[in-house]
Amino acid sequence: MNSTLPPFLQATSGALGSAVGNAIVYPLDLATTRMQNNARKPHHERLNLRDTLTHLLSQNHYLSNIYSGISADTLSTLLSNFIYFYSYTSLQKGLHVWHTRHPSLPSTAQHGSVSSSPAGIGGMASKASEILPRPAKPSALEELLIGVISGLISKGITLPISTVCVRQQIENDSEDEKKDLSLVETLSTIYNETGIEGLFSGLKPTIPLTLLPSLTLYIHSVLVRLLLPARHRTHPPASLTFLLGALSNALATIPLYPLVLIKVLSQSGRDKGKNKHKLGMLETLIKIIKRGGIRTLYTGLEGQLVKGVVQQGVMMLVKQRVEQGVIRAYRARSHAATA
Template sequence: MTSVLPPFVQAASGSLGSASANTLTYPLDLITTRIQATEKGTSIRKQIHTHGLSSFYDGIGADAGATLISSFLYYYIYSFLREYVVRGNGKSRAAMLSLPQELAIGYLSGIASRSITTPLNLVTVRLQTARVNDDSSAQGGTSRFTAICQQIFEEEGLRGFWKGFSSTFLLSLNPAVTLYLFQQYRRVMLKGKERASPPPAHSFVGGALANSIAVIILYPLLLAKTVVQASRRTRSTNNTSQASIQSSLQAIYTTGGFFALYRGLGAQLFKGVLRQGTAMMVKQRIEQLVVQAYLRQRALRRVQYKG
């Protein structure tokens, strides 16, 4: 079961839900990124003492922009492609598709949205890890965002803004699997009207469970992507080699063994529960309000017509 609302409404509600969840969980997201990128825990007390509470929101502007754009594009493309497939099969909008069809639609939507927002995601990771790496160019000045962009361009040119993008071809399965599992949760756990329009509690729990399963499956790749995007080319050496997803995974495994591939998983899951649960809950609530507003307007028109 999925929403029967037009693609634009689904995209708008999805992006607003993701942005709300992103703002709520951002400090935890920053800490998780630093654990993944630096191979060590982040002392919260030390960070507050040294940099203040505002340091927990380093890069939130870039991340909020990436979240809004990525979520809007993902839900719009997903709902558009899904409606196209459903109509081609002669089914109603609310009909369930097969697992391969659902995953294929979600996968293509994920690649399309991430291909556009990868530069913003890269800048966000650099801003989040700047204090840990003592990157003065990213900590001072009138615009840290501009400084990071200039730094990336000087290191690797325009191509550098899509650093780590190769992982997207597998990580795009994450939102696809999450959305599919959420729909299955609605199908199994809910009945009648609640299945078509889940209550906030079920939206939260269903979204959180679906995201947790997807994250566990793909976490090593997510970790390697963060390591690659956080890495900087040093000017003091003539080393021109670039970290890749494969080499990062191999280095992490060689250094710390199998369990090192899951460092920071606990924080990632906790963040995911709050973020995805809140995002789904807000998305469903916005869609409910849209439907209610439409029904009220329709009823008002009927009254006016009869009068």
Template sequence: MGESQLPPLAQATAGACGSLVSNTVVYPLDLLSTRLQTQSKGKDGKAGYQSIYGALQDIVKKNGVSGLYQGWGADSLSNALSNFLFFYFRGFLVERVRERRISSSGTSSKANSAKFALTTAEDLIVGMLAGALSRFFTTPLSNVTVRLQTSATAKEKKEDEKGKGKQVEPNDSESDDEDEYGSGPGIMETMQQIRKEKGIAGLWSGYETAVLLSITPALTFSLSHIISRATLPKSAQAKPSSLQTFLVNAGGNALSTAALFPLILSKTRLQWKSPSGKRVYRSLADVLRKTIRRNGVKGLYQGLESQLLKGLVSHGTTMVVKQRVEALFITLFLVLTQKSGQDQLVK
């Protein structure tokens, strides 16, 4: 996959547009993935949702199709901002690396900057830094999204209100009736709730795990590049078709998601609030310990299928739209440049 030659701001805008489109398409899968990752075994020893299809049926039956988009606003804002910042920071850092390469090589013309491609190690480091920076600004929205996607029903809220005023201590038990969901408050109200419960720092719950996960975009890009070089002819690697872009990036995302899924699961659970109000998890190590104790190592991959399906569609679509928006920017730039040149001739 060829590295974009557009300035960071243009890359960021294209990435944000791609994110908005893909997030709208795959949001129901994101909702299902979050609920599958946070549900636990009930008194009968079985989880609330037995499969992706079962969860889909249950949500539509209880809340209609609109129930599949519970929390969509916060998630779309979070994803668009996250992608905008990631592509902006990544483009900025790539330019700095190229400028250093050009300066050290003694090359005076920046026209040759495309020749100074990043190594795999540099690409990973740049991607990790861009990911960590972007996640710092979007983690509060990520917390809000998880809360909205797993909001308790009115019945559970009434039960919570009965114990209002009582301090809720961390609890090793996760066997609440967590398979009941209902519509939650708005974005700002949810933020206020989190702040009251945990303080300002609570809005960044799970950020430490998110920083570890900042390798995800970089790993996805690197794996996508490897897949591209291994499967596409050289003539198509610089300018792949939409289908090739979709398949290559979807494949790279699937591999990185499978490798890092325990961290994805942990971040979601750290940001989630139990319907009973209990603070079930306190840290990344706590999530891993309790999950393995209850369900073994396989428990770390609860909800992997829906996460993979979501990633396959989401990342592939994002990159296809980003590619098209970048092409539009280039076309507009050429048209404006040509018009400017013609105006100069007329004068």
């Protein structure tokens, strides 16, 4: 019997996969954030990824240093991905119901269109878009819009926690200003400094960045169709699932990376009180380019790519395995009930 997994299970598997990947690569995430924050400095004063990690490991209490802010980051990752996958799957099911109730309308999906439902990361047979009737299959544009809406919901809700994580990651950049504030204390500090607006720092670049998850998933589906034989698309090997997930994340990240940099600089709080007039995204981009050239927009890109490659690959792998386990348990229970 073919049926989609409930949104709650899909959201849970996605969130757990993201949290596992996040924990594995967190030192890279910390190093990347500090590299991004140093985009304000001249090129000769910036450290590359290897030197940044070496500097972190050379400090006293390096284990606590390289995991500074991990509590806030893990909470942000869990909530953000759970809300994203839950919203995505719920909206997709709602679209399926709408198409089912309007069968006379032209099909929104053409034969051979590529779907990027997060329910089917790794090309599982239970993928929502694959088991829907062909006329109700979402088009690429519908999938993209669903992804953007889901991203806006998830990132909008969790942005204050993301801001806390960035602030905690950079506050301990110097041995002389260690503060080790808790999540609640950091939230309170940011609120006292800049009010509710400070908690939602980086909101403007976050809006276009909501394209990143759905773009990653869409590229992943394209790669699966282009690179894998039809017989392997349903249950691809774990190594291919990891590699395709990693590659899709890299291809989606590169064109959007300058927005990632702007978001981190906005959330860092290092410019608070310096300018009464806050710069817009375009003005910030121009200012960064004038200061250090185009390449400054890609400060920390190597760390972001390595982090994204591992995190996305692990997330897709864990999510696929969780969903397969749920499907096996459901089928075993169904067989036992009918025996």
